[in-house]
Amino acid sequence: MTDQFNFVDPDVISFTFECLKATQPIGDIFLAKISHTDLIKITHFDVRRVLQEDRDVEKYLGIQRPLIKSKVDALHKYVNFFDASFPTAIIIAIKEEYVEYDEDKRTITISNTARDENEPSIPISNIARVLDGQHRIAGLKDFQGKFFEVPVTIFVGADISDQAHIFATVNLEQQKVHKSLTYDLYSLAKSRSPQKTCHNVAVALDQDKNSPFYERIKRLGVATVGRDFEPISQATFVESLMKYISKDPKEDRDTLLRGKSLPKISNEDLYVLPFRNMFISNEDMKIAEVIFNYFSAVKERWPVAWANNDKGNILNRTNGFKAFMRAYEHVHRLHGLPSGVVPPHFIKNYMAAVNLHDKDFNTDNFKPGSAGESALLSLLKDVRI
Structure with a gap:
């Protein structure tokens, strides 16, 4: 001492x-x-x-x-x-x-x-x-x-x-609260926040029968009774989406709690945070619509892999989801208009240019963990149309 x-x-x-x-x-x-x-x-x-x-x-x-x-x-x-x-x-x-x-x-x-x-x-x-x-x-x-x-x-x-x-x-000996439950609790808050918006988008896409994520998002960190395939956790979905809304979600939440407004962004910043202005304008369902269209195009391009529940298939699981979410910035830049919204027809053309078949989305080509996610993302970012 x-x-x-x-x-x-x-x-x-x-x-x-x-x-x-x-x-x-x-x-x-x-x-x-x-x-x-x-x-x-x-x-x-x-x-x-x-x-x-x-x-x-x-x-x-x-x-x-x-x-x-x-x-x-x-x-x-x-x-x-x-x-x-x-x-x-x-x-x-x-x-x-x-x-x-x-x-x-x-x-x-x-x-x-x-x-x-x-x-x-x-x-x-x-x-x-x-x-x-x-x-x-x-x-x-x-x-x-x-x-x-x-x-x-x-x-x-x-x-x-x-x-x-x-x-x-x-x-x-204390047990940590599951991240998915933590994000779910944001829905109870009266004020807006990136966390609450992303939670609401996850819930909307999980409950919409026409959504590519219909009954596929695991809420609260535990399996939902009556469902046999929930490959994406709510925490994974929320955190992947939130990166396109805010660089500092806690700071944004605090600003809004204090009754202050957030400034809108433009040009290059919108490629990095494509959904931020929609969030600031209270257009949460517009954000949900963009994600709906984007992953509907994924589902349409690779229907067999998207429907495949086997563990060896990675397209509809965490690695595939996170890689395609991260690739949205690249698709947005390819489109060339920093509005946050990439039209469905452009997304469809982009997916058609990806040189992968349903059978390719396996753990031999894309290893489990971050290495497989990065490998898929690298391939997606190489696409030019």
């Missing part, structure tokens, strides 16, 4: 927070609300230490838990969004001698001076060990607003084995 972590404050420093005590099998835990500034002050060295050395909990478990810069950078941005929220508690542990709980006032006081002592014996910035929430705390350092209160669970006097158990439970 470096000397700076051992530097003791010259004066007594204490913080008092509103707090509730909850009794659990592991012992009493304390549920507090703490402002982001105070939380940063009492956890500063512990969060910073992750960048410099292993901590006791990690040593005990024999693992490493680095602070991931990309995740912190994303949270720096997120905390300043209009609807930023950390609803789940950050979990910290503090030695018992530095804590006092007032049962009557329901407050907890944290001090750099041990109970029954008069002089500080620990830096206030090194008083709390973070068991869960290190990235959120690091992200809050860039919060530009006035006040951000955070729910915090405090373990008082927990020994290293208890801390390791808590750490393992919240960090190693």
Whole structure:
């Protein structure tokens, strides 16, 4: 441990927070609300230490838990969004001698001076060990607003084995929410967003009996009862489409939440983001129509492969879908008019020029994974008409 972590404050420093005590099998835990500034002050060295050395909990478990810069950078941005929220508690542990709980006032006081002592014996910035929430705390350092209160669970006097158990439970055993479910939840939002629009397009094409994607999009990350072939996940569809609407979907969503408008784009930018102006103009169904026509042409050009449910066929599965979606930019450029919409007759002529037969869309020619997707995309981008 470096000397700076051992530097003791010259004066007594204490913080008092509103707090509730909850009794659990592991012992009493304390549920507090703490402002982001105070939380940063009492956890500063512990969060910073992750960048410099292993901590006791990690040593005990024999693992490493680095602070991931990309995740912190994303949270720096997120905390300043209009609807930023950390609803789940950050979990910290503090030695018992530095804590006092007032049962009557329901407050907890944290001090750099041990109970029954008069002089500080620990830096206030090194008083709390973070068991869960290190990235959120690091992200809050860039919060530009006035006040951000955070729910915090405090373990008082927990020994290293208890801390390791808590750490393992919240960090190693939690189940992630499937991306498809996450995008589905955007449909409940009142405001517009690229995420919500792409979700709506996916649902519309999945439910339209005339659509090439009719009952082929897997919603919520799980198979739909009564369907036997759902080769495209909702997350895959949404993310592939969203790249043509926004370079920064979260930023766009935040702008719209604040009641602001997005500027339209033109010329070269429209080749990269062909559906952006349609989105800005609330023409979601026009976007759906373009995708409908584009993949209807794929289905018409290779009807056998599109209908083939065998695992060896890649046209109607993730690799084929993603490659053709990425190829739309190329088709758009070939057409030469940066409107976002390529007419059906031009798309049909383009598909006819692709030198592939139904039987060619197999895993021998296009390997599973990103390599096969890239190989198909390269072939599609070589087409000139």
